[in-house]
Amino acid sequence: MKMTVSTAAQEWYQTNLDLKSGDGIHFYGKVYGKTNVHEGFSIAFRPEKPQKPFYEVQYQEISYFFDDIDEWFFTGYDLEIDYDAKHDSPSYTFVAEA
Template sequence: MIISITQPALNWFKREMALEKGDSLRFFVRVGGCSTVQDGFSLGMTVETPTEPALSTEEDGITFFVEEKDIWFFEELDFTVKYSRKKDEIVFQHGDQ
């Protein structure tokens, strides 16, 4: 199981969330919304320091991570964060999507 951030997504995070080297961004599970992985749940994002990271990657000095308590959501699937130019937003791709 891996997490990856595309370059367009990284640029979006830097621009829209003012992330820079040394920052950390957590992906967390929220109740509600829609997801192709778990019915009734979706992903949220927040800038915070990891405490028990189960999955992480670093891009341009920025750490992107999922805490241990949220790892169940991914069901051992690879997780890619992309930027949709059409929607002008971040999209999450899991597994074979």
């Protein structure tokens, strides 16, 4: 399981959430909606500094992470986060782990 965040998506988060060095984005599964691999659940995020993340990746001193309570949502997949210019928002694609 790994998470990648494109440069364009990083810029979107930093600009729209006014992120500074040491800040973080906490990803988690929420009821309702869907992803390309989850029916009835979608991905959500909130700005939050990591405390004890289960998984974390850093770009430009910003942490992108999820906690152990949401491990079920990410297990078996890599998460690719990109920027969708048409909707001016991040896009999320789960890819089965190789």
